[in-house]
Amino acid sequence: MAGVFWHQGKWSTEEPKVLGPMDHAFWLGSVIFDGARGIRGTVPDLDLHCRRCVQSARNMLMEPTMTAEEIEELCREGVRRMGPEAELYIRPMFFVRQGLGAAQPDPATTEFILSVYDSPMPPANGFSAITAPFRRPAADMAPTDSKASALYPNSARATAWAKERGFDMAVVLDAEGNVAEFAAANIMMVKDGVVMTPKANGTFLAGITRARVMDLLRKAGREVRECIVTTEMLESADEIFATGNFGKVQPCTRYADHHMQPGPVAAEARRLYFEWAEGSRILPKAA
Numbered sequence: 185m186a187g188v189f190w191h192q193g194k195w196s197t198e199e200p201k202v203l204g205p206m207d208h209a210f211w212l213g214s215v216i217f218d219g220a221r222g223i224r225g226t227v228p229d230l231d232l233h234c235r236r237c238v239q240s241a242r243n244m245l246m247e248p249t250m251t252a253e254e255i256e257e258l259c260r261e262g263v264r265r266m267g268p269e270a271e272l273y274i275r276p277m278f279f280v281r282q283g284l285g286a287a288q289p290d291p292a293t294t295e296f297i298l299s300v301y302d303s304p305m306p307p308a309n310g311f312s313a314i315t316a317p318f319r320r321p322a323a324d325m326a327p328t329d330s331k332a333s334a335l336y337p338n339s340a341r342a343t344a345w346a347k348e349r350g351f352d353m354a355v356v357l358d359a360e361g362n363v364a365e366f367a368a369a370n371i372m373m374v375k376d377g378v379v380m381t382p383k384a385n386g387t388f389l390a391g392i393t394r395a396r397v398m399d400l401l402r403k404a405g406r407e408v409r410e411c412i413v414t415t416e417m418l419e420s421a422d423e424i425f426a427t428g429n430f431g432k433v434q435p436c437t438r439y440a441d442h443h444m445q446p447g448p449v450a451a452e453a454r455r456l457y458f459e460w461a462e463g464s465r466i467l468p469k470a471a
């Protein structure tokens with residue numbers, strides 16, 4: 185996999201080997217990341233991803249060594265190095281080297297690393313999903329206000345549970361038993377033309393793509409409600425779709441036993457997103 189990496193002031197095309205067993209990040213999981221996408225010269229909402237990266241680090245008791253603006257500039261440089269035709273994943277991370285006793289990370293040993301690598305955009309073919317029995321933790325049970333790597337083993341076991349049953353993705357519930365999100369993307373459903381998505385309640389990542397899609401749909405005249413979404417509502421939805429930086433807008437064509445065609449609202453959201461994304465071009469269009 186081709187990529188460029190920045191660590192300690194240097195660019196490299198070789199993946200830097202940074203952690204050993206004595207590092208706090210390796211041992212106790214003091215790692216945060218963000219994920220943005222380069223799509224042939226555009227990077228939608230790059231500024232917001234960089235800001236969230238810094239905020240995630242602070243919320244995980246780290247001392248960010250870079251500002252959001254500095255991270256943004258490095259990401260742009262990484263995209264330039266990979267070239268105008270590339271479809272990329274852009275992953276800035278902060279991690280901590282040493283502890284302060286007990287589990288606490290020593291913020292003075294925070295480091296930054298950036299990876300920008302080839303990652304083709306997945307096609308919007310439709311995916312299947314089922315609700316897994318592993319819930320999102322509430323805000324007082326885990327650092328849900330951070331895009332912390334330590335939250336992802338739960339996403340992994342939810343996805344594995346769904347795959348063992350023949351589904352592509354897992355829906356996860358919040359601590360109260362309402363729908364929170366997909367294991368690694370946000371969820372929207374459509375009923376009678378109204379778009380509904382779980383109201384942000386601190387348990388799940390209220391994503392940057394989610395906010396962008398809600399805004400674009402509202403500006404296009406659609407009603408978008410942030411409200412309680414239940415699994416029963418999913419079972420009778422006209423459409424369900426996922427939003428997230430990796431796949432942008434992806435239609436769900438089967439939830440449990442409920443089969444759906446890829447719907448017009450998901451298609452509209454996807455079209456609006458990519459039209460808007462053209463405005464976030466950082467490299468000139470290839471001839």
Ligand code: PMP
Binds near residue numbers: 391392428430
């Ligand atoms: N929820 C989780 C758990 C995720 O990992 C992601 C992907 N970052 C999302 C939602 C979607 O967030 P965003 O649109 O900011 O990528």
